[in-house]
Amino acid sequence: MRNVLMIHAATLAALSMLSARPVAAEGKGDRAKAAVAEAQGKIDALNAMDARGEVPRMSADAMAALRSAQDQLRAGHKDAAIEAAHSASHIADTAIGVAQRERRESNAAAQADAAMAAQAQVAGARDQAAAAQDQAADAQQRADAANARAASAEQAASAAAAEAAAARASAQQPATSVTTETTRTAAVAPRVVHRTVHRNVHRARPAVVTEKTTTTINR
Incomplete structure (x- = not known):
């Protein structure tokens, strides 16, 4: 009786081991596929950033690791596929961080340039306003001088006219x-008359x- 029970227990254990192997293998394959899909998504996001500098080279390295993971997965080398996929994800994560930092630096530089340009425009506008004020003041001075000359000429013309009128009036009097x-x-x-003869004197x-x-x- 004891021997029968031992045989039955061994049989159950063997069956359990046989049924567990496909489940474990199938779970590792899913993990490999998930790792490859994750790496693919990160690389796609990296490429969408259209970064410059070192990022394109890093993106190429991540793509190479991803292709290796896909090849390993197709060959049934699930552990190698997972490792290669994780490597691709790591490279993509690093490249995304670099791209984000470069974008922030580029945005900051652009904002600084825009601020400097705005300040230059404000300074230029102030200079133009000052120049316009100087021109207006100069024009006002010239206008005042012209008005003074016109008034003087008008006075001289009035005096000349008065003199001419007086001359005409004098010329017309007989x-x-x-x-x-x-x-x-x-x-x-x-x-x-001296004579001794007496004569009448007239x-x-x-x-x-x-x-x-x-x-x-x-x-």
Whole structure:
């Protein structure tokens, strides 16, 4: 009876071992496929980043490891396939980190360049505004000077016009002549006759002198 039980137990153990081997083998194959799929997804994400620098070389290394994992999986070398797939995932992860760092640095540099460009534009705008203000002030000064010259010319023209009007008025007035006659009597000394003969002495009549003065009055 004891021998029968021992044989039965050994048979059950053998059957259990035989049934466990395909399950274990099938589970490792799934893990290998999952590892290959994971590596493929990471490499696809890496390629979508369109990175530069060292990333393309690292992406090529990850692809090479992935192809090796796929080849090992097709050959039934599940452990080797898993190892190669993990290597491909590791390379892809490293490359993704490098690509993300380079992208951050590139974005920071672009932002710095944009900030500097904006500052340059602001400075340029301020310089243009200052230049415009200077030009406006200069133009105002020139306008003031021109207005002063125009006012002076207007005053000179007004004075000249007044002088011309006065000259025309003076030329149009006729000259009036006023004649004044002055009569003046000049005394004439008597003529003396030295004779011993008594004669009648005739005194000369006083001479009348007429003086004529002409005075011209302009009106």
